[in-house]
Amino acid sequence: MGPKLLSNADQAQMGRRERKRVQTVQHLAECAWNLFEQIGYEQVTMEAIANAADVARGTLYKHFPAKEALIAYRFRQDQIKHQAIVQNAALAAPNIFDAFMRVLRMEAAYAERNRDYIAPYVFYRLSNAQENANPFENDSFAPLALALIRQGQVDGVISAEQDAQSLAEKLIFLRLGTMLRWLRKPETVLADMYTEMLHFFFHGAEGGKRKIP
């Protein structure tokens, strides 16, 4: 249901108006990103972006209701681009734990490369959580996590008594906490923290050790 990468065929079918809209959006995103990289995200104002793209400020706001939306667009595009690779990596894994591990490793690598943008992105998505059903519904991670959890339940590695959707949401918030801790501590490595997080996700605080009943 989400937006997809547009083939040339799709573009031809769209009509000039829609085609121009997409073009404008891409142009705005590009100009914004250039500015972000040049002078730093925080320093860039919406006015500056509009000027760089040579449109009125109102036009910019029409397509991107906030500066963070420009990051979200970028990230979304990248997610769509990498979706197939990530899914295949997950499918090729020998078990659910490794599948998650591979997905999270790729995500960690991406996050390390885009560190400066993670915080504004996350808070933006979170603040708009009231509207969407799930704050990270558009995120490509959520549906993948859900699928893997369901598979885990089939395999018997994950308790079938717990609602898969609910488990997915818990994982998403564990991931959020992990990301924020990583952002706060410059010396940490996100992929390592994800490993610890995954262990906790599967075994909980009890840690897989059973108390004598």
Next chain:
Amino acid sequence: MGPKLLSNADQAQMGRRERKRVQTVQHLAECAWNLFEQIGYEQVTMEAIANAADVARGTLYKHFPAKEALIAYRFRQDQIKHQAIVQNAALAAPNIFDAFMRVLRMEAAYAERNRDYIAPYVFYRLSNAQENANPFENDSFAPLALALIRQGQVDGVISAEQDAQSLAEKLIFLRLGTMLRWLRKPETVLADMYTEMLHFFFHGAEGGKRKIP
């Protein structure tokens, strides 16, 4: 180390300047809260609060750098007020799980009573997470959770291999996710969701069932 409820003796020792500061802060918070209750949090502007309290806008901003800070102040005061009761309830519990349960039940009751303010409060605390070590460090829940987790480790109910601080943070973000889901779904009961969350916190997605080794 955090702010404490002020006894009269404390106030006498403070000096007029500090005494007036506290007085102003309380006055501002009161005026703001009255407005929030009268016309709804979203509708109230900082200017309106300043006018109601009969101070310059700059003065209001000096004490409360954002509208959300007025909620945070309120909540903090209430937390301090209830701290002893909550702690005693936790101490009186027969085990760690029940201790958490009692604490979270009280918190749930409080949240249900203050539903309208939870979302802005949470996002505000979260956005200021870069500064503080932990986004909910000033929260009275964090240190209590940490203490209970350490106790759980002593009792052998919680794996001693995992860092208590790290576990506490995980619980805090599970709690965050739970709160946001509760906010999104008006039909849900927060206390019930906390129960499920706690079960997950202890046993993980595996759910306490061991796979055949």
Next chain:
DNA sequence: TAGATAATTGAACAATGTATAATCATGTAC
């Protein structure tokens, strides 16, 4: 009492985000 320190005020400022009327480009129906 004198001088340092902190709080308050009023004003201006930069930026965000919303709203509106006028204008221009595109789509659709005839």
Next chain:
DNA sequence: GTACATGATTATACATTGTTCAATTATCTA
């Protein structure tokens, strides 16, 4: 192809947030 509806763009104004600054007032300290 013309006519009309619809969507996008522009310029502008507006309310609000949050910051800054110089001038003033109140408190503290020596």
